Amino acid sequence: MAKRVGIEVSIAIAEAVKLADADVIPAYPITPQTHIVEHLSELVANGELDAEFIPVESEHAAMSACCGASAAGARTFTSSSSQGLSLMSEILYIPSTMRLPIVMVVANRALSAPISIWNDHQDIMVQRDIGWIQTFAENGQEAVDLTLHAFRVAEDRKVSLPMIVNIDGFTLSHVIEPIEIPDQEEVDKFLPPFKPRYKLDPRKPISMGPVGVPEVYTEAKVALDNALKASKRVVLKAWDEFAEIFGRKYNPVETYRTEDAEVLLVTMGSISETAMTAVDAMRDSGQKVGLVRIRLWRPFPSVEFRKAAGKAKVLAVIDRCLPPGAVCGPVGEELRSLFYKVPGAPKIFSFVAGLGGRDVTVERFEEIVDKAKAYAKRRPKELYEVIGVREK
Amino acid sequence: MIPELEKFKGFSAKNLPKEEPLAPGHRACQGCGEVLALRMVMKALGKNVIVCNSTGCMEIITSPYPQSAWRVPWIHIAFENSASVASGVESALKVMRRKGKFPKKHVDIMAVGGDGATGDIGLQWISGAMERGHDFLYVCLDNEAYMNTGVQRSGCTPYGAMTTTSPPGSQSFGQVTWKKNVPAIMVAHNIPYVATASPAYYLDLMNKIKKAALVKGPAYVHIYSPCPTGWGSPGEKSIEYARLAVETKIFPLYEVIEGRYILSRKISKPKPVEEYLKGQKRFKHLSQEHIDYIQKRVDAEYERIVRLSQMG
Ligand SMILES: Cc1ncc(C[n+]2csc(CCOP(=O)(O)OP(=O)(O)O)c2C)c(N)n1
Ligand code: SF4
Ligand SMILES: [Mg+2]
Numbered sequence: 001m002a003k004r005v006g007i008e009v010s011i012a013i014a015e016a017v018k019l020a021d022a023d024v025i026p027a028y029p030i031t032p033q034t035h036i037v038e039h040l041s042e043l044v045a046n047g048e049l050d051a052e053f054i055p056v057e058s059e060h061a062a063m064s065a066c067c068g069a070s071a072a073g074a075r076t077f078t079s080s081s082s083q084g085l086s087l088m089s090e091i092l093y094i095p096s097t098m099r100l101p102i103v104m105v106v107a108n109r110a111l112s113a114p115i116s117i118w119n120d121h122q123d124i125m126v127q128r129d130i131g132w133i134q135t136f137a138e139n140g141q142e143a144v145d146l147t148l149h150a151f152r153v154a155e156d157r158k159v160s161l162p163m164i165v166n167i168d169g170f171t172l173s174h175v176i177e178p179i180e181i182p183d184q185e186e187v188d189k190f191l192p193p194f195k196p197r198y199k200l201d202p203r204k205p206i207s208m209g210p211v212g213v214p215e216v217y218t219e220a221k222v223a224l225d226n227a228l229k230a231s232k233r234v235v236l237k238a239w240d241e242f243a244e245i246f247g248r249k250y251n252p253v254e255t256y257r258t259e260d261a262e263v264l265l266v267t268m269g270s271i272s273e274t275a276m277t278a279v280d281a282m283r284d285s286g287q288k289v290g291l292v293r294i295r296l297w298r299p300f301p302s303v304e305f306r307k308a309a310g311k312a313k314v315l316a317v318i319d320r321c322l323p324p325g326a327v328c329g330p331v332g333e334e335l336r337s338l339f340y341k342v343p344g345a346p347k348i349f350s351f352v353a354g355l356g357g358r359d360v361t362v363e364r365f366e367e368i369v370d371k372a373k374a375y376a377k378r379r380p381k382e383l384y385e386v387i388g389v390r391e392k
Numbered sequence: 393m394i395p396e397l398e399k400f401k402g403f404s405a406k407n408l409p410k411e412e413p414l415a416p417g418h419r420a421c422q423g424c425g426e427v428l429a430l431r432m433v434m435k436a437l438g439k440n441v442i443v444c445n446s447t448g449c450m451e452i453i454t455s456p457y458p459q460s461a462w463r464v465p466w467i468h469i470a471f472e473n474s475a476s477v478a479s480g481v482e483s484a485l486k487v488m489r490r491k492g493k494f495p496k497k498h499v500d501i502m503a504v505g506g507d508g509a510t511g512d513i514g515l516q517w518i519s520g521a522m523e524r525g526h527d528f529l530y531v532c533l534d535n536e537a538y539m540n541t542g543v544q545r546s547g548c549t550p551y552g553a554m555t556t557t558s559p560p561g562s563q564s565f566g567q568v569t570w571k572k573n574v575p576a577i578m579v580a581h582n583i584p585y586v587a588t589a590s591p592a593y594y595l596d597l598m599n600k601i602k603k604a605a606l607v608k609g610p611a612y613v614h615i616y617s618p619c620p621t622g623w624g625s626p627g628e629k630s631i632e633y634a635r636l637a638v639e640t641k642i643f644p645l646y647e648v649i650e651g652r653y654i655l656s657r658k659i660s661k662p663k664p665v666e667e668y669l670k671g672q673k674r675f676k677h678l679s680q681e682h683i684d685y686i687q688k689r690v691d692a693e694y695e696r697i698v699r700l701s702q703m704g
Contacts, residue, residue, distance in 0.1 A: 023484060024480060057519070201442075
C-alpha cells in the first residue's frame with residue numbers, strides 16, 4: 001500500500017523519478033531546484049536508483065545531454081529553474097521538434113535583473129513556445145503525481161514529446177507536506193518501459209536533426225504543432241488511468257465553486273490554494289465568486305476552459321509574469337484570444353501579481369475581484385494592472 | 393602504456409577498409425579538405441559508431457533533409473554542444489547495458505565539430521565532457537575559420553590570415569592573434585589520448601582515430617582541414633597544403649599519450665613557411681616582415697613541441 005508521509009516536495013519529486021526508474025539524469029544546480037537533483041544524486045550514489053547522474057557543467061549542457069540520452073533510448077529526467085532554464089533556452093526548442101520525450105521539473109522562479117531566487121512564472125513564460133507539453137502543480141501531491149504522469153504521456157508513442165511539470169519555487173519545492181508516495185507495483189502498472197520508435201543504434205542507423213530546407217521546415221513545425229495538440233487525448237487518458245490506479249483524478253482545468261459564479265478568478269500553480277480560501281471568504285459575504293485553475297498549459301485546453309468558465313460574466317486572470325511592453329500577461333492574452341468574438345463571452349481583466357516572491361494574499365484576491373467587478377461596469381484605461389505595487 | 397593500445401594494429405595501405413560510413417554525394421565544395429578528413433575518420437571508425445555532430449560545414453553538407461550522407465547513427469542538436477550530446481549518449485548506453493536494454497558490445501561514440509565549435513563557442517561543453525571522463529572521442533576538423541557562415545575568424549585562425557571579420561586594412565593586417573592551441577587545452581584535462589593529424593598523412597590520421605576510439609575515457613584528435621573556399625586556394629591543392637603545413641612545421645603532428653608528447657613526424661629539413669603561405673588568398677596581403685615573424689614563431693612553437701617530446 002502506498003504510504004502517506006510528511007516529506008519535502010522536492011524530495012518527493014526525486015522519489016517519483018526513482019519510482020519511474022529514470023535512466024539518465026543530467027543536471028545542474030540552481031535554487032530552488034537543488035533539493036530535487038541533490039536527492040537524485042544521493043539515490044544514485046546509494047544504489048537505490050540505477051541511473052547515470054551526469055553532473056554537467058551548465059544547464060545548456062544538461063539539456064544537450066538530455067537530448068543525446070533520450071535519442072539513444074534512455075528514460076531521461078532533468079530539473080531546472082530561472083536563469084538555468086534561460087541558459088537552456090536555445091536547446092529547449094530542439095527535443096520537441098525532434099520528438100525526444102525528456103521530462104523536466106521546473107521549480108519556477110523570477111528572472112534577473114534584479115537577481116531574485118523567489119517564485120513567480122517569468123522563467124517558464126518566456127519558454128512558452130518551446131513546444132513541450134506543460135502542466136502546473138498546485139501542491140506537493142500533485143507535483144509527485146504529475147511527474148509520474150509526465151513520463152507516461154511524454155513517452156507514449158502517439159505523443160513522443162518532451163514534458164515540463166511546473167512547480168512553484170519555495171512555496172512548493174521547499175515545503176513539507178503530507179504526500180502519498182505511490183507503490184512501485186502501482187507505478188509499474190501505470191508506467192510501461194520506454195520503447196522509442198526511433199533511436200541511435202548502429203544496428204539500425206538513422207540520421208536525427210538534419211537540415212530543414214525551406215521545402216520541409218514548415219512541415220516539420222506543423223508536425224510538431226499537430227503532435228502537441230493531439231497529445232491532449234493521451235494527457236487525459238493517462239489521467240483517467242492514473243485515477244483508476246491511484247484514486248486521484250486530475251483534469252486539464254479545475255473549478256472551485258464556479259456554479260452560478262459571476263466573477264471567476266483564473267490562476268495557475270500554488271497560489272490557487274490561497275485563491276480558494278479567498279473564494280470561500282467572498283462566498284461567505286454573499287459574492288458570487290469562483291475559481292478556475294489551469295493545470296494543463298500546453299497544449300492549451302480550450303474546450304475544457306470554455307466549459308469551466310461556464311456562464312460567468314467576468315474573468316479576473318492572474319499572471320505571475322510581467323511581459324514589458326505587451327498588451328497584458330500571457331495567460332490573460334491567451335484567454336482574450338480564446339474568447340474573442342465568442343457570443344456571450346465573459347469580460348476578461350488581466351492582473352499581474354506575485355512577482356519575485358511577493359505574496360498574493362486573500363486580501364489581494366479580494367482586491368482583484370473588486371476591481372474586476374468595477375471594470376466590468378466601467379472599462380479600465382489600461383489592458384492590465386499590476387497588483388500590490390508599493391507607493392514608496 | 394595504455395593497455396587498450398598495447399596490441400594496437402594499425403592500418404596499412406594494404407588493409408584499408410572498403411566501407412564508406414560517410415557516403416559520397418554530399419554537398420561539400422570541390423576539393424574540401426575537411427570532408428576528406430571526415431571520410432578518413434569514418435573509414436577508420438567503421439560502422440559501429442554513433443556520431444554527434446556540431447553545426448557547421450560538415451553537418452550542413454551531409455544532411456539536407458530528406459538526404460543524408462550518414463550510414464551510421466548520427467545526431468545533430470546544435471553548434472556548441474556535441475560533446476554534451478555525446479555525454480548523454482554515452483551515459484545512456486552505459487546504464488541501458490547495465491539494465492539489459494542494450495547489447496553489451498562496445499559502440500564507439502564520436503563528437504565532431506569545426507574549429508569554431510571546438511575552440512571557441514563549445515570549449516566549455518568539451519571541457520565538461522573531458523573532465524567528467526566520458527568514454528568517447530572528440531574530433532575537431534580545423535579549417536581555421538567559421539566557414540559555414542562565410543569565413544569569419546575564429547580563435548584557430550592563423551596569424552595574419554584574412555577572413556571576413558579579420559580583414560586587412562589601413563589599421564590591420566588581418567588576424568592579429570596567434571592560433572589558439574586547443575590540443576594543449578585538451579592535454580590540460582589529463583585525458584588519456586590527444587593527437588594532431590592531417591589528411592595528407594592518411595594512415596597516420598586513421599591510426600590516431602582508431603587509437604582514440606580504442607582508449608577508454610575521453611580522447612581528442614585535432615585534424616588540420618584545408619578549405620579551398622575559405623582560404624582562397626585551388627581545390628586540387630588541398631592535400632598539398634595539408635602536407636606543406638606539416639613540412640613547414642606550421643602544423644606539427646604528434647600524440648600525447650597519458651600526458652607524454654610523442655612526435656609523429658620529425659621535420660629535419662623544414663620548408664620555409666613562405667612556401668605554404670603563398671598561393672593562398674588569405675595570406676596574399678602579408679608583408680615580408682609578417683612572414684619573417686611567422687617563421688620565427690613557428691620555429692619556436694615547433695621547438696616547444698620537440699622539447700615536450702624529449703621530456704619522456
Ligand atoms: C549558437 C550559435 N551561434 C552561431 C551560429 C552560426 N554558426 C553556424 S556554423 C558556424 C561556424 C562554424 O564554424 P566551425 O565550427 O569552424 O565549422 P566549419 O563550418 O568551419 O566547418 C556559425 C558561427 C549557430 N548555429 N549557433
Ligand atoms: S566551405 Fe570549406 S570546409 Fe566548408 S564545405 Fe566548402 S571547402 Fe569544405
Ligand atoms: Mg571552421
